[in-house]
Amino acid sequence: MVPSSLKRIKAESDLPLISAKNCQIRSKPLSDLPDDVLDRIFTLLPIKQAVRAGLVSTRFKQVWLFSRKLHFGRCFTTQKGIPEAISIINHVFRAHVGPQLHSFKLYIDPTDIEPMVTKWIEISISKGVEELDLSFIAARIEPFLLPRNLIDVESLRILKLTFCEIDFPPNLTRLRLLDTLILKKVEIAAEMIETLILNCTLLDS
DSSP: OOOHHHHHHHHHHTSOOOOHHHHOOOOOOGGGSOHHHHHHHHHTSBHHHHHHHHHHOGGGTTGGGGOSEEEEOHHHHHHHOHHHHHHHHHHHHHHOOOSOOSEEEEEEOOTTOHHHHHHHHHHHHHTTOSEEEEEEOTTSSSOEEEOGGGTSOTTOSEEEEEEEEEOOOSSOOSGGGOOEEEEEEEEOOHHHHHHHHHHOTTOOO
């Protein structure tokens, strides 16, 4: 009599082997995807990755023009240097044709280029930006003055500011969607903090 354990082993050994080849899932090349799907994918990439995609294929050469994430953070500015960083950012905003922006992140010394920086922010706002992350390098003596029309923005959900002075309007009317506010080295009147709390009811940080 054959032990039940041996029967089980034999039965299992009789099963057909499943090879990796048989189980291989065929992946569809990215280039075979429809244009509307590709557009959606690439607009969600940060600008750096979108530009890299354009270097890989001529079909993707212009996708960065529609990027919804314009991120020019500390690593970008440090690697490029201030003059080159300013030139690249200015070129991106002049060429950008996408109708929407999800986020604009900036790490820069705005000394002597205040109007240019203001213009970048204005363009972001005109495209319905939801996240503004602005870090102004403390190489300057005075903090960057952020005009009130660049603060009371209806589309904003996330606002992060470093080393700037905020000129809040006396009555906030458009920041209803703001749920995250982070201020570092920011000059703000005490009464405006109360105004923020009263008017931005979704704030959780």
